[in-house]
Amino acid sequence: MQELFFPVIETERLTLKPLMPEDSGSLLEVFSDPAVMRYWNTAPWSTIQDALTFISESNASMQGQEALVLGVYLNATGELAGKCMLFSYEQESRRAEIGFGLGCDYWGKGYVNEAGEALIQYGFDSLGLRRIEAEIDPDNYASAKALEKLGFTLEGLLRQRWEVNGVISDSAMYGRLVTDNPGIKCG
Numbered sequence: 001m002q003e004l005f006f007p008v009i010e011t012e013r014l015t016l017k018p019l020m021p022e023d024s025g026s027l028l029e030v031f032s033d034p035a036v037m038r039y040w041n042t043a044p045w046s047t048i049q050d051a052l053t054f055i056s057e058s059n060a061s062m063q064g065q066e067a068l069v070l071g072v073y074l075n076a077t078g079e080l081a082g083k084c085m086l087f088s089y090e091q092e093s094r095r096a097e098i099g100f101g102l103g104c105d106y107w108g109k110g111y112v113n114e115a116g117e118a119l120i121q122y123g124f125d126s127l128g129l130r131r132i133e134a135e136i137d138p139d140n141y142a143s144a145k146a147l148e149k150l151g152f153t154l155e156g157l158l159r160q161r162w163e164v165n166g167v168i169s170d171s172a173m174y175g176r177l178v179t180d181n182p183g184i185k186c187g
């Protein structure tokens with residue numbers, strides 16, 4: 001069971017695998033960028049310690065079988081483009097939440113579509129999930145588009161769910177079930 005939470009998932013252009021301390025510099029570069037963190041509920045990272053803490057907490061949550069936090073690496077160059085995760089794992093309900101974050105140099109290239117579909121299939125097939133959900137800022141248009149492309153359905157709006165530094169924001173909730181068939185579209 002333990003190794004289920006430390007997978008290496010390969011796609012045509014990407015490899016998803018657990019982050020290592022030596023990734024801390026590249027990870028800091030991505031998550032210290034205010035453009036990447038614009039819709040996040042935490043401030044941009046500022047020191048290498050932020051990245052090291054994230055990596056060690058991620059590993060602890062995977063050891064504890066609570067989450068999957070994987071770096072997204074380009075097969076062509078080995079560079080770290082960002083991370084993707086399944087978290088808030090509820091084993092009995094067979095549900096988890098999905099999240100993504102890529103550095104802005106890597107946006108708009110279909111990487112989240114490719115990484116996301118592989119992670120979703122891993123969640124359904126290997127972790128036995130029945131439902132994967134995503135919570136985003138309704139203003140995060142890129143994320144909404146990426147989720148729709150991944151076959152998620154907008155299920156509702158949770159009003160005034162967050163208050164960060166005095167700024168109140170809503171959450172849009174998306175879901176995809178193992179029984180949904182995003183490959184089949186009408187029209």
Ligand SMILES: CC(C)(COP(=O)(O)OP(=O)(O)OC[C@H]1O[C@@H](n2cnc3c(N)ncnc32)[C@H](O)[C@@H]1OP(=O)(O)O)[C@@H](O)C(=O)NCCC(=O)NCCS
Binds near residue numbers: 036100109141
């Ligand atoms: C949101 C994010 C994850 C999207 O990843 P991405 O790799 O750029 O998305 P993809 O290239 O796979 O695109 C998937 C679909 O969304 C669309 N899309 C992505 N970004 C878009 C944008 N800024 N405007 C319009 N459409 C966009 C793409 O066009 C594509 O649809 P299409 O194939 O029909 O054209 C990425 O921009 C990101 O990491 N942003 C910063 C962090 C963040 O906000 N994460 C989400 C919070 S949970």
